[in-house]
Amino acid sequence: MARTRTVVVVLVAASLALILWDLRASDQTLRQVSADVVAPVQRTVTSVFAPFGAWARQVEEFSDPAVRSDEVARISAPAGWATATGRVVAADIAGDRAVVTIDIGRDEGVRRSNAVLAPGGLVGQITAVSGQSAVVLLVTDPGSEVGVRVLPSKEIGVASGQGMDADLRVDFLSPAAAASPDDALVTLGSTAADGIPPDLPIGTVTALDSAPVASGRVIGARPVAGMTSLETLLVLTERR
Amino acid sequence: MSALPAAASAHAPRAVAVCVVGVAVAFLVQTALLPAVGLSAAVPFVYATVVLLAVVLGSSAGALTGFAAGLLLDLSSVGTLGVGALSGCLLGAAAGRLHPDRWWFSGVPTAFALVIAAAGAFTVLNAWLGQVPLVFAQGWLWLILGGVASVTLLLPTRTWLRAVVR
Numbered sequence: 001m002a003r004t005r006t007v008v009v010v011l012v013a014a015s016l017a018l019i020l021w022d023l024r025a026s027d028q029t030l031r032q033v034s035a036d037v038v039a040p041v042q043r044t045v046t047s048v049f050a051p052f053g054a055w056a057r058q059v060e061e062f063s064d065p066a067v068r069s070d071e072v073a074r075i076s077a078p079a080g081w082a083t084a085t086g087r088v089v090a091a092d093i094a095g096d097r098a099v100v101t102i103d104i105g106r107d108e109g110v111r112r113s114n115a116v117l118a119p120g121g122l123v124g125q126i127t128a129v130s131g132q133s134a135v136v137l138l139v140t141d142p143g144s145e146v147g148v149r150v151l152p153s154k155e156i157g158v159a160s161g162q163g164m165d166a167d168l169r170v171d172f173l174s175p176a177a178a179a180s181p182d183d184a185l186v187t188l189g190s191t192a193a194d195g196i197p198p199d200l201p202i203g204t205v206t207a208l209d210s211a212p213v214a215s216g217r218v219i220g221a222r223p224v225a226g227m228t229s230l231e232t233l234l235v236l237t238e239r240r
Numbered sequence: 241m242s243a244l245p246a247a248a249s250a251h252a253p254r255a256v257a258v259c260v261v262g263v264a265v266a267f268l269v270q271t272a273l274l275p276a277v278g279l280s281a282a283v284p285f286v287y288a289t290v291v292l293l294a295v296v297l298g299s300s301a302g303a304l305t306g307f308a309a310g311l312l313l314d315l316s317s318v319g320t321l322g323v324g325a326l327s328g329c330l331l332g333a334a335a336g337r338l339h340p341d342r343w344w345f346s347g348v349p350t351a352f353a354l355v356i357a358a359a360g361a362f363t364v365l366n367a368w369l370g371q372v373p374l375v376f377a378q379g380w381l382w383l384i385l386g387g388v389a390s391v392t393l394l395l396p397t398r399t400w401l402r403a404v405v406r
Contacts, residue, residue, distance in 0.1 A: 004299040004333065011307045011329040018314075018322030023369065034315035038267075045272040052277045090271040091281035092317050094363045096379030097372075099318050100275075127318065135318060143318075143372035163377030164280075228278070 032130035035101070039133035042090040043103045050231075075117050075234040078197050082238045084108040086134070088230050096163035098141035098227055099127075102134050102235075109237040110134045113195050115187075117234040120224030121201030122146070122187055126235065134235070139202060140164055140227050147188035148202055150219075153178040159185065159202060159221065165228050168203055172217040179205050185221050193239045255297055255405045262289050263309045271316055282379040283386025284359035286313060290328055291335040291351050292394045296401045299336025306332025310362075319366030327365070331358035340395050351395060355387040 021027075077083050086102035104110055106129050114126040116136045124144070128135040137144050140161040148159045148170060155177035159168045170185065183205040189198025207220035266289035275281050286309050294302025310328025314321045331354055340348050360383065367374040 004303070004336070007300045008303050008329060008333045011303055012326060015307065015310075015322045015326035015329060018311075018325060019320055019369070020322075022321035030321070031315055034312075038316060041268060042272040045268050046276045049273050049276040088275075090316070091275040093270055093281045093284075093286075093313055093359075094317055094319055094366050094379075096282075096375045096377045097318065097363075097366075101271075101316075137318070141372075142367070142375045143370065160373075163375040164379055166375070166377050228275075228280075 028128055031128060035105075035128075035130035035133045035135075039089060039101060039103060039105075039130070042101065043087070046087075046089045075119050075232070077117060077234055077236060078200065080240050081197065081236045082109065082240055084110055084235045084237050086110075086233050086235060088233065089133070096142065096166075098124075098138035098144070098161055098164040100124075100136050100138065100230065102136055102233055103132065104235065105130050105132045105134045107131050108235075110235050111194050111237065113192070115196040115200065115236045117200070117236065118225040118230055118232075121203075122196065123223065123225050123227065123230065123233065125196065136233065138164075138227050138230075139168060139223055140166060146196065146202060148185045149188055150177070150179050150205065151184045151186060153183070155179065156188065157216075157219075165226070167206055168221040168223060170205075170219045170221050172219070175216055177217050179208060179217070179219050181205055181208065194237070197236065197239070251405055255301065258401065258405050259293055259297070259301070259305045259308075262293055263305060263312065265289075267309070267312050267316075280379065280382035280386065282359075282363075282382040283390060284355050284383060285386070285390045287328065287331055287355045287358045288387065288390030288394050290332050290358075291338070291355055291391060292398060292401065294332045294335035295338055295340055295351075295395070295398050296405060297336070299333045302332030302336035303329045304332070306330070306335075306358075313362070317366070318370075319362070320369045323365045323369065324362050327358040327361045331355070340398065348391070348395065351391045352388050355391055356384055359383050359387060 086104035088100045089103045090101040092099035116124040124136040124138040126134050127137045144161040146159045157170045157172040159170045185203040187200040203221035203223045206222045266286045270285040290306040293305045306328030307325045310324030313324035
């Protein structure tokens, strides 16, 4: 009993030390090494079991390079960007976090902050990269915030995630912002060489004034793709 | 049965091998297999495996296995390193004292509660430390129902596992 207590106390102390270290250092080296080891195995597991699920319904054809090219062709990248194509191989385990791992990384030119596209438009942004894999923070993650513009009114707002398969919440800066159901949301974007470019579709307005706020307007928007059924993703690695 | 005799009667190298293989397989099931077949990675299959191993090997081994399994989850998650290890080692230590052969307070229902509490603590602590808004949507349903399903699926294998590590 005393031995068990000692073991638990030591492990709890080690855990707390790890938490403090990570909060202070935010060092990604351990995670990168781990991802380089784990991602190839996850990719194999996904390839084997995908035929049973929704992620790769046509996995036999999917493994055919010609069909994979068709999948990629459905994703329209803005002109002037270098791209890399990856496949979702794992998902984050925490409650309603919307984070997935893809099977391409630094070796294919992927960098932090790169925009990630699915058929339809923007679905996320790269938050961590290792040699052969990268972590994508999806737009529906509670920690994701993307500057957006609603069309046709061109009003500016911030789209934040509300959970893996939930609609986006868009906070408009102006209380008089004009928006209607089925209006398109596009990214505000930036001129950075490796960030999110402007005017990428990100969702469609579904609900007006979906939450009470003291100032501005809040609306709901459906993302361009179902986050639980993502398979092939296109990463905009660099503006040429 | 108490945790100590279970741990004492285990063949150490075999027990270590079972823990390593069990955690590795559970990790791949949770992070890759479940999402690949259209289920959620929020199903706490790794923590349910920790409960199974702790029931078979006792509290000390359970805490060590839970720590290692939690650390693996931390490394593959966007959360704070150490949070999974903390909840995993506490889960393993507590699960080593369970008596799943009895359907009462210290039995199977407590195993359900422990797995859900550990996975919930992982999610809540990571949201708090990472200053990410905590949302209660579908992921929590997967966590709770998946926790119950995983424990129900894994616990019946404990007799066979005891024979393997003996």
